[in-house]
Amino acid sequence: MKNSNLAANALIAEIDKIAAAYGLIFVGISDLDMHLEAIRFNEWIAEGRQAGMDWMEKYPDIRAKPNRLLEGAKSALIFAFPYFLGDRWSRGKLEPSPKVAQYARLRDYHKFLRSKLTGAQQGLADLLGSDHRFRIAIDSAPVLERALAAKTGSMFIGKNTCAIDPKRGSFFLLGEILTTWFDPQLAKSEPSTHSERKDSGGCGTCRRCQVHCPTGALDKDYQIDARKCLSYWTIENRGEIPTEYWPWIARYIFGCDICQLVCPYNRGITTSEESKSLMKIEDFDLFEVATMDQEKYEIIFGGTPMTRAKRSGLRRNAIIAAVVRGESKTIQILDILMTDDDPIVSATAKTAKFFIKNNKNS
Ligand code: B12
Numbered sequence: 001m002k003n004s005n006l007a008a009n010a011l012i013a014e015i016d017k018i019a020a021a022y023g024l025i026f027v028g029i030s031d032l033d034m035h036l037e038a039i040r041f042n043e044w045i046a047e048g049r050q051a052g053m054d055w056m057e058k059y060p061d062i063r064a065k066p067n068r069l070l071e072g073a074k075s076a077l078i079f080a081f082p083y084f085l086g087d088r089w090s091r092g093k094l095e096p097s098p099k100v101a102q103y104a105r106l107r108d109y110h111k112f113l114r115s116k117l118t119g120a121q122q123g124l125a126d127l128l129g130s131d132h133r134f135r136i137a138i139d140s141a142p143v144l145e146r147a148l149a150a151k152t153g154s155m156f157i158g159k160n161t162c163a164i165d166p167k168r169g170s171f172f173l174l175g176e177i178l179t180t181w182f183d184p185q186l187a188k189s190e191p192s193t194h195s196e197r198k199d200s201g202g203c204g205t206c207r208r209c210q211v212h213c214p215t216g217a218l219d220k221d222y223q224i225d226a227r228k229c230l231s232y233w234t235i236e237n238r239g240e241i242p243t244e245y246w247p248w249i250a251r252y253i254f255g256c257d258i259c260q261l262v263c264p265y266n267r268g269i270t271t272s273e274e275s276k277s278l279m280k281i282e283d284f285d286l287f288e289v290a291t292m293d294q295e296k297y298e299i300i301f302g303g304t305p306m307t308r309a310k311r312s313g314l315r316r317n318a319i320i321a322a323v324v325r326g327e328s329k330t331i332q333i334l335d336i337l338m339t340d341d342d343p344i345v346s347a348t349a350k351t352a353k354f355f356i357k358n359n360k361n362s
């Protein structure tokens with residue numbers, strides 16, 4: 001193996017350099033013993049906390065044993081891409097247009113992160129020896145990414161369930177490289193939360209995210225109930241959205257950053273210059289989104305994570321936000337939207353009529 005005589009610290013410094021060359025932060029190395037995390041994950045699923053995300057029920061065996069994604073894998077090298085934009089949409093309460101979660105305003109991270117990790121993987125093969133095998137996993141792979149990041153000991157899972165770097169906060173995306181390479185000195189297996197570690201730090205007695213979550217989705221420490229999370233409703237849910245969540249969708253039309261923005265670890269964090277250059281979504285008109293055809297949808301949202309909700313979901317969210325905000329242009333065409341070919345759009349327009357009537361009466 002090349003460079004096997006490099007001292008542990010020198011090796012870490014080399015990996016740091018590789019990561020930095022691709023605009024990434026090297027978080028650390030974790031082993032692949034996920035038995036405790038898998039038990040927690042299965043309990044979470046058993047309680048129905050995944051809401052309608054049925055795809056999360058698949059591949060529990062891979063989540064428990066990530067080496068099923070890469071035969072013989074023994075460790076994961078975790079990388080982070082910081083994306084805090086810090087512009088007027090990042091902070092502040094009620095804006096002229098509803099906000100979009102910051103990560104979703106950039107180009108689709110699945111693509112740019114993969115290309116960065118592909119570069120880093122090449123660097124790792126040169127450093128560690130090409131006799132080792134590597135496999136990139138990002139987001140959609142059945143891997144418990146935050147748990148892996150926390151196992152490195154450089155991060156911890158907070159009560160908002162996000163992976164938090166004590167020095168850099170939580171506005172970053174994660175990606176991993178699974179590998180057959182293993183160094184018992186470097187691969188860590190720290191508990192996920194600080195409450196389970198012996199050292200101080202972590203959330204301590206803070207509960208800000210739980211108190212400020214507008215919908216009570218962080219009802220248990222270190223666990224989310226996606227059935228109550230705005231991010232779930234606006235991004236993942238393929239049906240109608242219950243009216244109890246509508247007032248909040250007028251503020252966050254796609255995703256939600258509240259439980260991160262209120263976290264003390266995100267106070268004073270630096271903005272990411274590279275993120276700014278990857279930004280695509282700045283502002284949009286709710287009427288335009290509520291009524292957009294396929295062509296307009298691709299122009300405004302194409303190549304961004306917002307396509308996860310599809311044209312249908314984004315039109316639904318825009319109708320809700322426009323109605324709650326009292327935007328007359330959209331309200332005036334609700335009768336037309338009620339006959340729309342898209343069943344989610346027509347159903348949302350019908351519910352909107354009731355919503356307006358009830359709110360007038362109350
Ligand atoms: C499904 C999913 C969602 C769902 C569910 C969120 C969730 N918290 O699980 C929804 C749609 C709601 C969502 C929202 C968001 N997501 Co998301 N999501 C995922 C995805 C695909 C899977 C997560 C998962 O497996 N959840 C299941 C739970 C059980 O797993 P877990 O959170 O790792 O759970 C651990 C802890 O909760 C803890 N735990 C559980 N029970 C217990 C009990 C005790 C006693 C203790 C101590 C601990 C503990 O151990 C668990 C197992 O490791 C990951 C990508 C991936 N492959 O990991 C991205 C991911 C987690 N999301 C991400 C992001 C950016 C977001 C949003 C910020 C987007 C937005 N602005 O709207 C929000 C944040 C909301 C929030 N507070 O989590 C990033 C997080 C980066 C970070 N710094 O943490 C990820 C890692 C994607 C990526 N590649 O970067 N997401």
Ligand code: SF4
Binds near residue numbers: 215216228256
């Ligand atoms: S993303 Fe928003 S709704 Fe979901 S848990 Fe965080 S604060 Fe609550």
Ligand code: SF4
Binds near residue numbers: 158159202203207263
């Ligand atoms: S807001 Fe407080 S409780 Fe929530 S994750 Fe941050 S430090 Fe932990």
